[in-house]
Amino acid sequence: MALVTTLPLTDVTECCAPLTRETLSAHNAEKLAKTLKALADPARLRLVSMVAAHDDAEACVCDLTEPLGLGQPTVSHHLKVLVDAGILTREKRGTWAYYRLVPGALDSLASLLVTA
Amino acid sequence: MALVTTLPLTDVTECCAPLTRETLSAHNAEKLAKTLKALADPARLRLVSMVAAHDDAEACVCDLTEPLGLGQPTVSHHLKVLVDAGILTREKRGTWAYYRLVPGALDSLASLLVTA
DNA sequence: GTACTATATCGATGAATGTCAATATAAGCA
DNA sequence: TGCTTATATTGACATTCATCGATATAGTAC
Numbered sequence: 338m339a340l341v342t343t344l345p346l347t348d349v350t351e352c353c354a355p356l357t358r359e360t361l362s363a364h365n366a367e368k369l370a371k372t373l374k375a376l377a378d379p380a381r382l383r384l385v386s387m388v389a390a391h392d393d394a395e396a397c398v399c400d401l402t403e404p405l406g407l408g409q410p411t412v413s414h415h416l417k418v419l420v421d422a423g424i425l426t427r428e429k430r431g432t433w434a435y436y437r438l439v440p441g442a443l444d445s446l447a448s449l450l451v452t453a
Numbered sequence: 454m455a456l457v458t459t460l461p462l463t464d465v466t467e468c469c470a471p472l473t474r475e476t477l478s479a480h481n482a483e484k485l486a487k488t489l490k491a492l493a494d495p496a497r498l499r500l501v502s503m504v505a506a507h508d509d510a511e512a513c514v515c516d517l518t519e520p521l522g523l524g525q526p527t528v529s530h531h532l533k534v535l536v537d538a539g540i541l542t543r544e545k546r547g548t549w550a551y552y553r554l555v556p557g558a559l560d561s562l563a564s565l566l567v568t569a
Numbered sequence: 570g571t572a573c574t575a576t577a578t579c580g581a582t583g584a585a586t587g588t589c590a591a592t593a594t595a596a597g598c599a
Numbered sequence: 600t601g602c603t604t605a606t607a608t609t610g611a612c613a614t615t616c617a618t619c620g621a622t623a624t625a626g627t628a629c
Contacts, residue, residue: 357505360503361499366502367495373498378617379482382472383477383482385473386472386475386477398575411617431627432575443472444568494586496588513605515604523588526590527587529608530588545595545596545606550605
């Protein structure tokens with residue numbers, strides 16, 4: 338159960354052929370939908386975007402709260418969703434928690450959507 | 454208003470740079486999230502997959518209901534969501550409604566996620 | 570130890586959503 | 600006209616979810 342939440346995107350990435358290649362099984366559809374749902378929120382899309390564009394390609398919660406215009410608990414919640422989905426990583430250094438893009442995560446996801 | 458629902462994906466496609474290229478505006482995040490939400494459902498992912506894999510790359514509701522295991526009104530609902538998102542097209546021929554992938558729709562979406 | 574800061578978690582609430590049964594619409598055919 | 604089939608729409612219900620305020624945890628400095 339712990340593994341399911343720590344390695345979901347990697348799993349999705351290798352789970353199935355591109356969407357339009359062959360019919361998706363119910364099980365794989367469930368897994369892919371979970372990952373897409375993690376991204377399918379305006380606040381989370383902006384978080385991913387802001388983290389990627391930030392200096393050193395990492396950002397702490399304090400960097401993100403104000404420009405996002407949402408409360409700290411809400412931002413922490415969204416970041417957790419993205420980490421659980423395998424899109425971001427979290428590293429705690431001192432008092433701060435730094436978030437980074439998981440290399441290749443978005444690309445793998447994109448490759449599942451592509452038709453060619 | 455009618456245009457907003459008939460051309461949303463095209464709009465999204467041309468709206469913004471890839472997610473990780475520059476920080477997404479609140480407005481563009483909203484639009485991209487809407488499109489991703491349309492895909493972020495297991496039933497709809499399977500519908501897209503089944504339509505693409507079907508003979509002649511098109512399928513009517515009656516082809517999809519039974520393999521999906523959902524009721525006809527539910528399937529019609531999901532298909533409408535996908536059409537409104539610009540991912541599928543609907544063409545009525547006689548009694549039947551045929552659904553097809555919008556060429557390039559998924560690819561455009563994928564190109565917004567890619568980091569390279 | 571206390572005080573302060575950064576972050577995470579909890580609990581509640583309102584909004585959005587997936588599903589179904591029932592009904593409506595529309596097209597084809599006797 | 601009526602009958603049948605395919606699809607869409609409506610209304611209801613249960614569930615999920617985004618957000619917030621309050622609180623808990625953890626780390627740093629004094």
